Amino acid sequence: MSFRGNISPLIILSTGAAGAGAALAILGVAESQYYAKWSFSALAYGFGLYGLVGMVLGFGYGLLFGGKGRSSRRAFLAYAGRVAVLPTVGLWLVGSAFIIYRDLWKESIARAGFWGWAALLLIPAGAFICAALARMIGKVLCNRSSIAAAIILVLSLAGLLFCGSGQSTPEINEEFYRPLEKPDGRPSIVIIVADALRADALGAYGSKKVATPNLDAFSTEATRFNQAWSTASWTRPAVASILTGQYPRSHQAIHKTDRLPESLPTMASLLSLNGYVSVASVTNVNLAPVFGMGRGFDVYAYHGPKPFLSAPQTARRLFLVELYRLARLRFFPGQRIVSSYYAEGEQVWEVARELVGPLATAARPFFAYLHFMETHDPYFAHPYDGTAVARVENPNPKADKAAEYFDLYRQEIEHWDSLFGEMITFLKDKGVFDRALIVVTADHGEEFADHGGFWHGTTLFEELVRVPLLIRFPQGAGAGTVRDDPVSLIDLMPTAMSLAQVK
Ligand SMILES: [Zn+2]
Known part of the structure; x- marks a missing residue:
């Protein structure tokens, strides 16, 4: 040259x-x-x-x-x-x-x-x-x-x-299905979490605005806790409390970049050590394996949102990927499809069903953690026509939007309620319903201008930390009971551990 x-x-x-x-x-x-x-x-x-x-x-x-x-x-x-x-x-x-x-x-x-x-x-x-x-x-x-x-x-x-996807498809170990010499006898444990579902939006909790026939029917076969409180108003610390039985100050998964410390025993790790098979089917980026929430599960099926720029799981936090994602979601509402935010409940449930189905008839008890995002923003209209409101596009809506937003939230709850009905039918068909401990709850609530704001993770008022809690105990013990004493999401782990005879 x-x-x-x-x-x-x-x-x-x-x-x-x-x-x-x-x-x-x-x-x-x-x-x-x-x-x-x-x-x-x-x-x-x-x-x-x-x-x-x-x-x-x-x-x-x-x-x-x-x-x-x-x-x-x-x-x-x-x-x-x-x-x-x-x-x-x-x-x-x-x-x-x-x-x-x-x-x-x-x-x-x-x-x-x-x-x-x-x-x-x-x-x-x-x-x-x-x-x-x-x-x-x-x-x-x-x-x-x-x-x-x-x-x-x-x-x-x-x-x-x-670069590949950086993710391997979870597969269940054949070992889990091997018959035991004598049946275990301890109850299986199923925890179903609807993200951002506030308690007072359920018929079972007195709502007249939302039709939740399946949740209401389940509540009559379960114990309903009227005063159930989350430990935080957003997903990661709240779910970490469910899984560890600890307050955020102890488990330390508090900020957006925090991961659950390796040293902390979780419900899944203790149950797996004690002869349970632990499986999870979850969606919500806060529960991505990178944050340590999957530790202890034999199978942790995490369904992330559709990756932007085809980024593999390990690279989604890169600055340019994050910048592109925020810009697309904020300024190009044409991207407003469910998979840009989370996996649809039908997908989460399909995988859960595949995991739980064979375990239902195995002699070994199982622990299943299922986490759904329908009731979290964006709130999509049902039947789906692309109408939605999303926090990323509108972080601070005016208070007069409350009724309009709540109506979309209602449609999501009603949609999820019918999926929940399918779950209960399946658990009954498989003979799990009467033998298991079944917990239905939320990680936190959602605000509709109750105190002038929207979404969650912002305050600790009742609309954000009071959650529905319906517990079906094995053999339907106490079915139809209503409890008014205050309980916390941290109480789930000791309750499950004592039924599983984990010392
Ligand atoms: Zn959440």
């Missing part, structure tokens, strides 16, 4: 693409390593996505600014360095601020703390290092820019194509 005279546009464009592509691919690899250490799928995807985005930015920069005054080698080298530096430093600044705010500040300035502020001060220093590295890469690659661009393009595409 000669630098005498005018430099060809192709070299200018490929220099931009190669320099920025390589520099951003390194950032992508570093970020994916931060989320999922040594995961091939995360590393390949991080390289591929960031590499491609870098190439597009570098190419674009070349088109806009690369045409003039590049006749000397010196000027061209300076250009090559700069074209790699600009997108890299830009992404570093925005991405690292986003990650620090989310992971260190826990999304609140009040929680920033010493290290949170210290990390913020390190951003410019990091930007300086990024700039120096990117400049070096840009200059080195410009000597063979077409070849370098082709190699980075191929590697990026290969990374995206071969």
